Amino acid sequence: MKQVNVGLLGYGVVGKGIADILEANHQLIAQRTGVDIRVTKALVKDLDEVQEKPPHIEITVDPYAIFDDSSIDIVVEVMGGYEPARTFSIEAMKRGKHVVTANKACIAAHYCDLLAAAQENGVSYLFEGSVAGGIPIVRAIRDSLTANNVRSISGIINGTANYILSKMTDEKISFYEALAQAQKLGYAEVDPTFDIEGIDASHKIFILALLSWGVELDFNAIYTEGISNISPIDIELARELNNKIKLLAIAKECDGDIDIRVHPTMVGEDHPLYSVDGVFNAVYLEGDYLGPAMFYGQGAGRYPTGSAVVSDIIEIARDMACDIAGKRIQPFGYHTLRKARIVSIEEIHSAFYIRFTVKDTVGVLRDISRILSEHGISIASAIQKERGIQADDSVPFVIITHEARGYDILLSIREIERLDFCTEPPVMIRVED
Amino acid sequence: MKQVNVGLLGYGVVGKGIADILEANHQLIAQRTGVDIRVTKALVKDLDEVQEKPPHIEITVDPYAIFDDSSIDIVVEVMGGYEPARTFSIEAMKRGKHVVTANKACIAAHYCDLLAAAQENGVSYLFEGSVAGGIPIVRAIRDSLTANNVRSISGIINGTANYILSKMTDEKISFYEALAQAQKLGYAEVDPTFDIEGIDASHKIFILALLSWGVELDFNAIYTEGISNISPIDIELARELNNKIKLLAIAKECDGDIDIRVHPTMVGEDHPLYSVDGVFNAVYLEGDYLGPAMFYGQGAGRYPTGSAVVSDIIEIARDMACDIAGKRIQPFGYHTLRKARIVSIEEIHSAFYIRFTVKDTVGVLRDISRILSEHGISIASAIQKERGIQADDSVPFVIITHEARGYDILLSIREIERLDFCTEPPVMIRVED
Numbered sequence: 001m002k003q004v005n006v007g008l009l010g011y012g013v014v015g016k017g018i019a020d021i022l023e024a025n026h027q028l029i030a031q032r033t034g035v036d037i038r039v040t041k042a043l044v045k046d047l048d049e050v051q052e053k054p055p056h057i058e059i060t061v062d063p064y065a066i067f068d069d070s071s072i073d074i075v076v077e078v079m080g081g082y083e084p085a086r087t088f089s090i091e092a093m094k095r096g097k098h099v100v101t102a103n104k105a106c107i108a109a110h111y112c113d114l115l116a117a118a119q120e121n122g123v124s125y126l127f128e129g130s131v132a133g134g135i136p137i138v139r140a141i142r143d144s145l146t147a148n149n150v151r152s153i154s155g156i157i158n159g160t161a162n163y164i165l166s167k168m169t170d171e172k173i174s175f176y177e178a179l180a181q182a183q184k185l186g187y188a189e190v191d192p193t194f195d196i197e198g199i200d201a202s203h204k205i206f207i208l209a210l211l212s213w214g215v216e217l218d219f220n221a222i223y224t225e226g227i228s229n230i231s232p233i234d235i236e237l238a239r240e241l242n243n244k245i246k247l248l249a250i251a252k253e254c255d256g257d258i259d260i261r262v263h264p265t266m267v268g269e270d271h272p273l274y275s276v277d278g279v280f281n282a283v284y285l286e287g288d289y290l291g292p293a294m295f296y297g298q299g300a301g302r303y304p305t306g307s308a309v310v311s312d313i314i315e316i317a318r319d320m321a322c323d324i325a326g327k328r329i330q331p332f333g334y335h336t337l338r339k340a341r342i343v344s345i346e347e348i349h350s351a352f353y354i355r356f357t358v359k360d361t362v363g364v365l366r367d368i369s370r371i372l373s374e375h376g377i378s379i380a381s382a383i384q385k386e387r388g389i390q391a392d393d394s395v396p397f398v399i400i401t402h403e404a405r406g407y408d409i410l411l412s413i414r415e416i417e418r419l420d421f422c423t424e425p426p427v428m429i430r431v432e433d
Numbered sequence: 434m435k436q437v438n439v440g441l442l443g444y445g446v447v448g449k450g451i452a453d454i455l456e457a458n459h460q461l462i463a464q465r466t467g468v469d470i471r472v473t474k475a476l477v478k479d480l481d482e483v484q485e486k487p488p489h490i491e492i493t494v495d496p497y498a499i500f501d502d503s504s505i506d507i508v509v510e511v512m513g514g515y516e517p518a519r520t521f522s523i524e525a526m527k528r529g530k531h532v533v534t535a536n537k538a539c540i541a542a543h544y545c546d547l548l549a550a551a552q553e554n555g556v557s558y559l560f561e562g563s564v565a566g567g568i569p570i571v572r573a574i575r576d577s578l579t580a581n582n583v584r585s586i587s588g589i590i591n592g593t594a595n596y597i598l599s600k601m602t603d604e605k606i607s608f609y610e611a612l613a614q615a616q617k618l619g620y621a622e623v624d625p626t627f628d629i630e631g632i633d634a635s636h637k638i639f640i641l642a643l644l645s646w647g648v649e650l651d652f653n654a655i656y657t658e659g660i661s662n663i664s665p666i667d668i669e670l671a672r673e674l675n676n677k678i679k680l681l682a683i684a685k686e687c688d689g690d691i692d693i694r695v696h697p698t699m700v701g702e703d704h705p706l707y708s709v710d711g712v713f714n715a716v717y718l719e720g721d722y723l724g725p726a727m728f729y730g731q732g733a734g735r736y737p738t739g740s741a742v743v744s745d746i747i748e749i750a751r752d753m754a755c756d757i758a759g760k761r762i763q764p765f766g767y768h769t770l771r772k773a774r775i776v777s778i779e780e781i782h783s784a785f786y787i788r789f790t791v792k793d794t795v796g797v798l799r800d801i802s803r804i805l806s807e808h809g810i811s812i813a814s815a816i817q818k819e820r821g822i823q824a825d826d827s828v829p830f831v832i833i834t835h836e837a838r839g840y841d842i843l844l845s846i847r848e849i850e851r852l853d854f855c856t857e858p859p860v861m862i863r864v865e866d
Contacts, residue, residue, distance in 0.1 A: 017722075022580075025580060025722075031767055032579050032647075034768050134720075134723040134724060139573075139577050143576065144573075144741075144744050146465050146466075146744050146747045147455075147739070147743035147747065148458070148740055214464060287567075288458075289450075289454050289567075289737070290567040290736070290737055291567060291734075292730065293728075294728075295726075295728055296727040297723065297727065298725070303722040304722070304723055304724055310580030311579050314579040314580065322757045322760050322761050324761070327755050328752065328757070328761070329751060
């Protein structure tokens with residue numbers, strides 16, 4: 001039986017998971033691939049960080065012990081971060097090694113370089129583990145939805161943010177209390193910025209957009225808004241409206257341009273993502289012929305992500321058995337990518353939830369609705385709460401608009417917040433059907 | 434650009450859908466494959482059945498006009514039924530043509546012959562459209578969950594049965610009223626036997642089991658129970674228990690044997706399949722490393738099924754571009770299949786809902802619980818309804834058991850139904866957590 005050797009760059013949570021899976025399910029994987037796949041080397045920063053020395057794996061601090069080892073066929077980059085992940089991946093590809101990664105940040109920042117290295121060296125570059133952990137959404141778009149123009153994608157693709165929002169909803173606690181719980185359980189990192197500010201989700205939706213439309217996009221043009229400003233008042237008001245607040249990553253094709261963004265979003269109880277709670281992830285999408293579909297599962301963790309990475313290793317091993325690894329399919333499933341423009345968030349139409357904090361006086365609804373109407377915005381519903389929710393004698397006054405342009409909403413909010421009765425800056429959250 | 438020609442066996446609902454998709458998304462598919470894919474011929478039974486002659490497709494009544502056409506690379510069998518589907522598929526493969534199908538009945542009955550023909554002739558045999566329509570569950574198991582021992586699969590994979598049960602639940606109507614509505618809307622065929630008796634679902638779960646475990650199974654040993662005996666009383670009692678009755682197809686691996694069955698099942702509101710209603714399908718599964726995952730979408734119809742079939746055509750076209758079509762992967766994702774035993778339904782443990790119809794006398798609970806207890810069955814809850822639900826003065830008496838062996842349940846029911854107070858045969862429905 002042909003042997004395929006794997007070198008791991010990184011032997012942390014996911015790296016160890018990959019080694020565990022390849023060992024525990026070694027025979028099953030051999031039956032599926034006809035190939036004997038083994039991890040032979042693993043790169044670490046410091047030899048002392050490895051508590052238990054794995055018996056069949058050589059641990060090294062020298063990346064070139066992996067790059068220059070001609071017996072290694074596949075290099076798995078699970079170090080995280082931008083560098084040296086990018087350089088190491090390219091070094092490995094230059095030496096004819098196939099590369100598998102779960103590092104979304106590195107792909108989002110450096111996909112052009114990484115793609116070029118894969119093509120120039122005729123090797124595979126696969127990244128199923130980079131989006132939504134164990135959910136096989138990368139391969140679904142690249143291989144299974146290929147008959148379709150993907151119309152739209154909405155995903156809950158950051159488990160940390162979803163856990164925090166679920167906790168805030170279920171236990172009526174503040175963002176910081178929920179974050180502390182998430183950190184205690186290991187669901188949030190000590191520096192949680194990437195997760196709670198939506199950056200991780202924007203890396204992932206960027207990858208899904210490339211796969212769906214074969215487009216080159218400017219990552220920095222993605223509108224990204226996190227959840228650290230979400231207050232319990234809005235969670236509670238959402239509940240009264242039979243809605244939940246979720247951090248959604250959204251991408252849609254609009255006449256060749258791409259609407260792509262990450263922001264807190266109110267979703268109603270009929271929305272397929274409404275009941276995706278805790279650390280679970282889900283991707284809901286629509287294809288022109290497929291119609292709607294949803295993929296649900298564990299979005300992170302040693303074994304779900306390990307399962308995805310190993311599926312990529314197996315794909316390469318199956319291709320290697322036919323001597324066509326790196327030749328059969330392009331990393332994003334398109335032969336060439338086209339440049340596409342990202343639609344500005346201000347141009348995007350949606351319904352909006354807007355919470356004003358107002359002194360409880362006559363004429364609030366009249367003045368607000370006049371200004372909205374001057375900007376062409378119509379109100380679907382309004383709720384005025386009685387006093388006592390806020391510390392002072394202000395009250396929340398909430399409106400849900402019909403579909404309106406982001407720019408018009410911004411202009412009207414700026415105008416309304418200058419009115420005397422507004423005591424705090426308004427809060428605005430987009431609403432998805 | 435290399436041209437790949439497709440011949441359709443069958444130009445009905447799905448056949449026409451495939452031709453439509455390949456024409457409408459021709460350019461997109463070329464960008465994804467680097468190949469120009471066209472339907473050039475279609476086989477029909479009778480030339481008069483084609484209302485609108487498609488401009489670029491030659492319609493024929495002679496299958497050999499397709500088999501013997503050396504310009505045709507891929508034959509798509511969408512005729513349905515066992516024969517001549519089997520013979521035609523094998524004839525095509527003998528002539529070196531790759532075959533794609535959506536015909537689950539033919540696969541379930543003849544997979545050995547079909548697999549042998551694919552292997553002997555070195556061609557691809559793909560069937561993504563055969564299970565759950567547009568949901569890419571075949572490729573998910575074959576290519577994406579490959580690192581995992583699949584632990585269990587539960588699916589709502591017959592849209593007709595799910596539509597009927599959803600209607601019965603929502604509108605409190607009888608099975609036959611709901612069936613008539615389904616037929617009126619085209620969701621059920623004139624002869625609905627395959628759908629309502631669970632046979633179609635058993636074809637599909639059989640295919641998923643082969644993919645998951647690489648096993649040869651005796652299709653006829655699958656326990657298959659349909660929904661035609663489900664009464665509105667049980668639907669209503671299920672609702673009172675916060676349950677719904679769903680036709681589930683279930684497969685689990687049990688120490689090398691396979692537990693595989695199709696039957697009406699009560700699922701609680703926390704079950705991931707609880708909210709899958711109407712014609713939608715979903716497959717929920719667990720892998721040892723992946724954990725739980727769910728795939729949801731449209732399980733039938735011209736375009737969802739067409740989307741799946743075209744994804745198989747694209748896979749073959751991508752492989753053809755590397756000259757490895759038929760060589761890269763085995764149809765079920767395993768190099769060899771092993772024979773496995775199907776666990777008898779009587780050996781299977783689960784919780785049970787049992788509805789007795791009893792005369793409202795003293796000692797009912799005492800006698801029933803004594804007999805159950807003698808068979809080692811413990812009661813989780815019991816509900817006795819007041820008079821007036823049944824036409825006579827009988828009342829339904831319902832118990833939910835803790836986990837128990839099917840055989841013990843059968844023995845106790847036989848004993849209990851001989852008691853004087855039982856006025857009708859008991860009704861038994863399995864309960865899944």
